[in-house]
Amino acid sequence: MALTREQIAKRVAQELKDGYYVNLGIGIPTLVANYVPDGIEVMLQSENGLLGMGPYPTEDQVDADMINAGKETVTAIKGASIFSSAESFAMIRGGHVDLTVLGAFEVDQQGNIASYMIPGKLVKGMGGAMDLVAGAQNIVVTMTHADKHGNSKLLESCTLPLTGVDCIRKVVTDLAVMEIRNGAFYLIERAPGVSVDEIKEKTAGNLIIEGDIPEMEF
Amino acid sequence: MAGFNKVVSSYEEAMQGLEDGMTVIAGGFGLCGIPEGLIAQIKKMQTRELTFVSNNCGVDDFGLGLLLQDKQIKKMISSYVGENAEFERQFLSGELEVELTPQGTLAEKMRAGGAGIPAFYTATGYGTPVAEGKESREFNGRHYILEESITGDFAIIRAWKADKTGNLVYRDTAMNFNPMAATAGKITVVEVEEIVEVGELKPTEIHTPGIYVDRVIQGSFEKRIERLTLAKS
Numbered sequence: 001m002a003l004t005r006e007q008i009a010k011r012v013a014q015e016l017k018d019g020y021y022v023n024l025g026i027g028i029p030t031l032v033a034n035y036v037p038d039g040i041e042v043m044l045q046s047e048n049g050l051l052g053m054g055p056y057p058t059e060d061q062v063d064a065d066m067i068n069a070g071k072e073t074v075t076a077i078k079g080a081s082i083f084s085s086a087e088s089f090a091m092i093r094g095g096h097v098d099l100t101v102l103g104a105f106e107v108d109q110q111g112n113i114a115s116y117m118i119p120g121k122l123v124k125g126m127g128g129a130m131d132l133v134a135g136a137q138n139i140v141v142t143m144t145h146a147d148k149h150g151n152s153k154l155l156e157s158c159t160l161p162l163t164g165v166d167c168i169r170k171v172v173t174d175l176a177v178m179e180i181r182n183g184a185f186y187l188i189e190r191a192p193g194v195s196v197d198e199i200k201e202k203t204a205g206n207l208i209i210e211g212d213i214p215e216m217e218f
Numbered sequence: 219m220a221g222f223n224k225v226v227s228s229y230e231e232a233m234q235g236l237e238d239g240m241t242v243i244a245g246g247f248g249l250c251g252i253p254e255g256l257i258a259q260i261k262k263m264q265t266r267e268l269t270f271v272s273n274n275c276g277v278d279d280f281g282l283g284l285l286l287q288d289k290q291i292k293k294m295i296s297s298y299v300g301e302n303a304e305f306e307r308q309f310l311s312g313e314l315e316v317e318l319t320p321q322g323t324l325a326e327k328m329r330a331g332g333a334g335i336p337a338f339y340t341a342t343g344y345g346t347p348v349a350e351g352k353e354s355r356e357f358n359g360r361h362y363i364l365e366e367s368i369t370g371d372f373a374i375i376r377a378w379k380a381d382k383t384g385n386l387v388y389r390d391t392a393m394n395f396n397p398m399a400a401t402a403g404k405i406t407v408v409e410v411e412e413i414v415e416v417g418e419l420k421p422t423e424i425h426t427p428g429i430y431v432d433r434v435i436q437g438s439f440e441k442r443i444e445r446l447t448l449a450k451s
Contacts, residue, residue, distance in 0.1 A: 047321065048247045048394050056449045064250065064441035065392040071248040072447040082390055084397040084425075085247070085273070086329040089322025093342065117347070122306055123318065125298035130348065131322030134341040165345035 001193045002174040010035045025102035026070045028142045047128040049088045052080025093135040100136035106158045109205040111168045111180045114160035133164030145173035152204035189216045224384040224434045229259040232435040243370035244272035245399040249444045251392030253409040255437040256374040269293040278302040297321035330367035332401025337366045373403025380410040384431030385424045400426045409437035
C-alpha cells in the first residue's frame with residue numbers, strides 16, 4: 001500500500017538526529033514535526049526568522065507578530081531566538097541547518113529539483129526554496145512517486161524549470177526511499193506491501209536495485 | 219525637526235517627497251510586520267508607477283494589495299506573490315511586472331544595498347531561471363551567480379518601539395525584512411507601535427540604530443492574521 005501523507009512524514013522523521021537544526025517546508029514536511037522520535041531533541045528553523053519554532057498556539061496565545069514561513073500563527077519554544085530575514089538566510093546559505101525537508105514536482109537522477117514553477121500556470125514564486133536547496137548539506141525531498149495521471153516524478157532529467165542543481169541526495173515518496181548518487185536513484189526501502197516491480201514501473205529515471213530491498217519500518 | 223528628533227506628526231509629513239516612478243522598499247513578511255498606515259498614505263496620495271521591493275504583495279484588501287486596486291504599482295520585486303486575485307489579474311494581463319527573487323537573495327540584496335556593497339556572489343539560483351543573464355563564477359569548486367544589491371528612494375518599515383532619535387526595536391517575527399529594508403532607503407520612514415523617550419531603550423537591545431532612520435511616526439495597527447492556526451485541543 002502506498003503511504004499516507006502522515007506515514008511519509010513518519011518515515012522522514014527517522015532521518016532526524018539528536019541536536020539537529022531542521023527546516024521543514026510547507027505540506028508533508030510540516031507534518032514531520034509531529035513524529036520526532038522519543039529521546040531526540042531537534043530545533044525547528046522557520047526562514048522568516050525564528051529558530052526554535054513551537055506548536056500552533058492556543059486561542060489565548062495567538063499573536064499576529066508570531067508566524068512561521070507558511071504565514072501560520074505559531075509559538076516559540078523555550079530557548080528560541082528571533083532574527084531578521086538576512087540572518088535567517090545566512091544560517092541557511094552558510095550551511096548551518098543540518099536537515100532540510102521540502103516538497104517537489106520533480107527530482108532527477110542528477111539530484112536536480114523542480115519545485116516552484118509550472119509553465120502556463122501562474123508562477124507564485126520560489127520563496128526560500130532556492131536558498132534552502134543551495135545551502136543545506138542534507139536535503140530530503142518528500143512527494144508522491146507519480147502524479148495523479150500516473151506520470152513518474154523521478155526522472156532522468158527534470159522537465160520543469162529548476163529550483164536547484166545537483167543538490168538532492170534523498171527522496172521519500174509514498175512508495176519508496178531512494179538515495180541519489182552516481183547519476184542514479186538507488187532503491188533503499190519500499191513501502192509495506194509495495195513491490196519492487198511497482199516502484200520500478202513508476203520510476204522513469206535510472207533505478208538501481210541492489211539485493212533484497214527491505215520494507216520501511218515504523 | 220530639531221537635532222536628532224525624527225518624530226513626525228502626520229502621515230502626510232511621513233511620506234512627503236514620494237513621487238511617481240520611485241522605488242520603495244517595504245518591510246514585512248506576508249501581512250506580518252507591515253507598515254499599515256504608510257501603505258494607506260501612499261494609497262491616499264495616489265502616487266503611481268511605483269516599483270516595490272517586498273517579500274510579498276499583501277492580499278486583495280490589505281497590505282500592498284491595497285495599492286493594486288488603483289494600479290499604483292508598476293513592478294514588484296518579491297519572492298512569493300499571488301495571494302491575491304487582483305495581483306494575478308494584473309500580472310496575467312501584463313499591467314504589472316514581476317521580478318521573482320529568491321527570499322534569501324532578496325534579503326541580502328537589501329542588506330548589501332544598505333551596506334554599500336553593489337553586488338555579491340551566491341550559490342542560490344545557480345542553474346535555474348534566476349541565473350539567466352547573470353555572471354557566474356566558481357569558488358572552491360562551487361558555482362555562484364552575481365546578484366546586484368538594491369536601494370530605494372524610500373524604505374517603509376514597521377517597528378515595535380522607537381525612541382525619538384529613531385533607534386528601533388522589533389517585536390517577535392514582525393522583524394523579518396524590516397531591519398534590512400531600514401538600511402536601504404534614501405529616506406527611511408518607520409511606523410511604530412510606541413514612541414519612547416531617548417534613553418529608555420538599552421543600547422545593546424537596539425535592533426536598528428537611528429542613523430538609518432529619517433522619520434518616525436506613531437501608528438495604530440490592525441495586525442491582520444493571514445492564516446490563523448490553532449493547537450488541537
